[in-house]
Amino acid sequence: MAAPGMAAAGERVSESGVSGSSASGGSYNPPSHTAANIISQHGNLEAGTESGETAKIAGRLMLRRVQGKVAFGTLQDSTGRIQVFAPAQSTPSFEEFCECSIGDWLEVEGEIMTTRRGELSVRVDRWQLLASTRHPFPDKWHGLADTDTRYRRRYLDLWVTEETRATFNLRSKLSSHIRRWLEDRGYQEVETPILHAIAGGAHAKPFVTHHEALDCDLYLRVAPELYLKRLVVGGMERVFEMGRVFRNEGLSPRHNPEFTLLELYAAYSDYTHMMMLSQELIQHLARTLVGSEQLIYNGRELNLGGDWCRVSMLDVIAEGIQEHLSLETPRDRLVELAQKYDIETQDWWGPGKLICEIYEKTCEADIWEPTFVVDYPSEVSPLAMECPDKPGWTQRFELIIAGREVANAFSELVDPGEQRSRFEAQNANREHGDVEAMLIDEDYLRALEYGMPPTGGLGIGIDRLVALLADCQSLRDVLLFPTLRPED
RNA sequence: GCCCCUCUAGCUCAAUUGGCAGAGCAACGGACUCUUAAUCCGCAGGUUCUGGGUUCGAGUCCCAGGGGGGGUACCA
Structure with a gap:
């Protein structure tokens, strides 16, 4: 049951993204279920049966299959995906429902049931567009491959x-x-x-x-x-x-x-x-x-x-480059070794710094x-x-x-x-x-x-x-x- | 900083030796009462990252610049 003043089922949210519920002072009743809730509670419902229980779910429409007088959608929320089932006969504003884009945020309320093929679904007894996407969503099968887009539009990548x-x-x-x-x-x-x-x-x-x-x-x-x-x-x-x-x-x-x-x-x-x-x-x-x-x-x-394992830095080096070093090793030898391993040494580096550089350059990455x-x-x-x-x-x-x-x-x-x-x-x-x-x-x-x-x-x-x-x-x-x- | 690779439709990717820029998905129009990336028919979609150059002709080759990735340096 929608809250008083909430947009009528099937009403599209205005372009500004503000739904009809704003008239009620912004009150909004959150969903009663998540996709995961429904799957864990009704996962073994037999094909073609109705559970007698009603759920309100919300999420983005990720897939859509309209077949004449019946439509299926896949709604995704933070817990997973669940199918929504919309027969024309009982779905309010069926044509508008079919026009929802992949990526639109929907709220769907209805009976938890299974289709003839056995797919656990929420029947669309009431629905509301919560927010629409004005950008096409990525390919529903391949998703996003471009790392740049994935990092820059993480809000999309997450979906x-x-x-x-x-x-x-x-x-x-x-x-x-x-x-x-x-x-x-x-x-x-x-x-x-x-x-x-x-x-x-x-x-x-x-x-x-x-x-x-x-x-x-x-x-x-x-x-x-x-x-x-x-x-x-x-x-x-x-x-x-x-x-x-x-x-x-x-x-x-x-x-x-x-x-x-x-x-x-x-x-x-x-x-x-x-x-x-x-x-x-x-x-x-x-x-x-x-x-x-x-x-x-x-x-x-x-x-x-x-x-x-615990091992001293000097022992790691000894194993890595087959040479025992210490703070007493002549500086010339340490510098020579450092340069052998492409380390740009500085005059003011003491033996400790040289040894640590040699360790990091030659050994650290090999420790698994x-x-x-x-x-x-x-x-x-x-x-x-x-x-x-x-x-x-x-x-x-x-x-x-x-x-x-x-x-x-x-x-x-x-x-x-x-x-x-x-x-x-x-x-x-x-x-x-x-x-x-x-x-x-x-x-x-x-x-x-x-x-x-x-x-x-x-x-x-x-x-x-x-x-x-x-x-x-x-x-x-x-x-x-x-x-x-x-x-x- | 430096080196290498990469950039084509909203997304994922093609385009032979330098020879008419294409497909699938998405979008749009239509058909369809149980689909599972639904399917089928139709339609549309482009500054090929940008700017120069070579050439009769450049997505393709060359130069410069930009974004991204990897490596390297510094570091955790």
Whole structure:
């Protein structure tokens, strides 16, 4: 039964897109059923029978088969597709119903029944055009093939590409499972500033903007790290933030200038705890969202089960290039190796930076099974605590899966004096021309001076994790609206 | 940034060696009372991404530019 004042069944919505229901003050009774509801409740209704139950459904008309005095339509909503059955005899404004375009939004109300051929359907006892499409829909069989159109008109892609819907449904569930899982373990979600006076927390070039009233430049955050750690100083023992960060760098199938980063910090913890936590979280997500810890990624088996391998960066390099390196390896030899692998070295790079570059260039992409690469040089880890027994190396790991860095974590550097000298080293790099080097953040140092307990921190690239679980090769396929050059 | 590939009707795609730009779907007109990408008949649809050039003749070859994709660099 339509709401009072609602457009009469079959009445076409006016060109402005406002339906007759506006006279009633905009009240609208939502559908009683979804396509999935009807299928799950009446999926085994025998052919040629009526259920005696009435449903109101809404969605877009995706297919249409008019056959003289009877018409069939396929209505799609967020849960799937269901046929609507319209015999001329009983369908109000039958001719107008037949004129609906593929892509039009319809509301259909009627008895749930099956056709003689056994197709579960909603009979069109009442119907209403909710919104019409003024652009023809893509080919009903081939859909959209042009990636440009798919990315630019995601509102269309979502209707015609099943995989797109599946990927973004998975992504939504992933976010919500992460939140629940962390909250169950005592982590508290927070929101920290996106506009930073000093863009810190990662080695990256920030986007710059300007605040008029304060007349100062501000930067879009490259990481929430320094604010989250201030919160640990403030007594929030377990915090996380899952939000967008911005890095002014190139686009690629594995990079987008804005991406979603989960960062979490736990007081009284260290990087070994973060290994367990990231492993358990990702395994939980795989089981819940994919149904298994054994994935197929890019046509290749990927096993996320069991305890993940831990191997030091130097051991990875030793296996990869058959040469044992250390911070004591003569600089000339490191430079020679780096150049052998087409790395453009800089004079001011120390041994730690050279070793890390060699690792990333020669080894990282070849690591397939989940692997914690541990022990990163202090030189490239200005916010991580040094290993007590290995000067020059930090208690840090990166989690590599399918050749991609999925997580980065360390035992946080909590000593303000040490942190200041690390910042100063970064500053020296900046003077050498490293525009991505971190700036000295005096307030962050002051926070550390108030005292920060031993803390473990973890960052997970959410887009990459979704790509892994959804078997997508490009980040653009897991971003609803990937960054593209503006049209025209 | 650089390198390679690509762009034809609203959508998906053809077009032989450089020789009249075509089909299916969608749209439009018609037939059809159980279809499943309905079917059948008919009709219409084009700045071949843009601008130059070579040629009797360019969708096709050449140059420049634009969009997109992939690779590479930077990075997560």
